[in-house]
Amino acid sequence: xxxxxxxxLEQRVIRACHRGRDxxxxxxxxxxxxxxxxxxxxxxxxxxxPETLLFTGARAExxxxxAQRRFVxxxxxxxxxxxxxxxxxxxxxxATLDEATRHExxxxxxxxxxxxxxxxxxxxxxALVVDEQxxxxxxxxxxxxxxxxxxxDTTLLSRVGPHIAEALRRATLVHGARSVDPDAGPGVVLLxxxxxxxxATPRAExxxxxxxxxxxxxxxxxxxxxxxxxxxxxxxxxxxxxxPRARARARGGGWLHVHAARLHGDPTAGSxxxxxxxxxxxxDAHMTAPLLLAAHGLTPRETEVARLVLRGMSTAAIVDxxxxxxxxxxxxxxxxxxxxxxxxxxxxxxxxxxxATHG
Numbered sequence: 001x002x003x004x005x006x007x008x009l010e011q012r013v014i015r016a017c018h019r020g021r022d023x024x025x026x027x028x029x030x031x032x033x034x035x036x037x038x039x040x041x042x043x044x045x046x047x048x049x050p051e052t053l054l055f056t057g058a059r060a061e062x063x064x065x066x067a068q069r070r071f072v073x074x075x076x077x078x079x080x081x082x083x084x085x086x087x088x089x090x091x092x093x094x095a096t097l098d099e100a101t102r103h104e105x106x107x108x109x110x111x112x113x114x115x116x117x118x119x120x121x122x123x124x125x126x127a128l129v130v131d132e133q134x135x136x137x138x139x140x141x142x143x144x145x146x147x148x149x150x151x152x153d154t155t156l157l158s159r160v161g162p163h164i165a166e167a168l169r170r171a172t173l174v175h176g177a178r179s180v181d182p183d184a185g186p187g188v189v190l191l192x193x194x195x196x197x198x199x200a201t202p203r204a205e206x207x208x209x210x211x212x213x214x215x216x217x218x219x220x221x222x223x224x225x226x227x228x229x230x231x232x233x234x235x236x237x238x239x240x241x242x243x244p245r246a247r248a249r250a251r252g253g254g255w256l257h258v259h260a261a262r263l264h265g266d267p268t269a270g271s272x273x274x275x276x277x278x279x280x281x282x283x284d285a286h287m288t289a290p291l292l293l294a295a296h297g298l299t300p301r302e303t304e305v306a307r308l309v310l311r312g313m314s315t316a317a318i319v320d321x322x323x324x325x326x327x328x329x330x331x332x333x334x335x336x337x338x339x340x341x342x343x344x345x346x347x348x349x350x351x352x353x354x355x356a357t358h359g
């Protein structure tokens with residue numbers, strides 16, 4: 001491919017990221033545009049909670065979809081290379097399996113036990129990061145062959161990755177509609193250590209059905225429920241230190257909060273550990289405000305100031321809390337109002353409350 005042709009196709013990928021699509025639209029257009037630039041035999045695309053790095057939604061093409069549960073288990077088992085969380089923390093955010101294993105794919109349990117039986121060889125993974133916030137993950141696969149993705153493919157994905165992340169960030173703020181009914185209370189689903197469903201309340205089944213991007217059909221619970229439980233197991237086993245909770249978009253608008261914890265019996269009676277309990281509930285403004293502030297592109301310091309404003313603190317109180325000058329607080333407030341598109345504290349609170357409720 002000539003240099004001018006490659007540059008033109010790269011711009012097509014970038015344009016696909018800035019059309020204001022919802023997550024499904026971003027995924028479709030980005031993957032279609034990438035396939036015009038490079039050979040891709042299968043793809044996995046996930047959204048992520050930028051605070052906890054857990055999946056909030058996931059879609060996998062065949063043959064990946066049939067093994068999505070095993071891929072998630074591998075992600076949190078520890079010891080493998082090129083994990084999404086590691087890429088999110090890496091300064092580069094993009095790597096191939098061949099690079100990570102020094103062309104010894106069989107040294108990766110994921111390649112050896114999952115990908116090769118599916119007829120897959122190299123993978124090109126990216127954590128989709130913009131302004132130091134990770135909004136999703138992308139994994140491109142090729143059929144098993146001696147050669148895999150090249151340096152040009154890695155460079156291209158490194159350049160377009162922040163644009164994809166920006167598209168996902170903007171999708172967080174748009175395309176909302178009706179709110180999730182907050183009055184019916186939370187639901188609870190119990191999972192075994194193999195992440196099979198032991199029991200679930202009717203409310204949990206109702207809320208899980210509302211998760212906007214559920215994931216593969218063969219996985220018994222939606223991606224955020226699955227990854228929250230997997231993150232808890234990883235914490236218990238010491239293989240990862242991810243927080244076992246996430247916020248996910250709900251079908252029809254609104255937000256859901258997912259949190260996993262271990263049930264315990266009476267320790268004095270020698271009761272064995274119980275199942276994993278995952279609570280699924282309507283996410284109120286307190287739960288979603290940090291996510292929405294990040295989606296508006298606020299800096300970490302601006303986010304701190306905005307969160308204190310949402311707690312009702314005065315300028316003087318913020319000065320004392322953050323040990324900064326009144327003038328600096330006002331500068332931060334001006335930047336916050338400009339990014340969110342409001343003119344006052346009252347409008348800021350109203351905007352975030354409306355977005356948190358309606359998506």
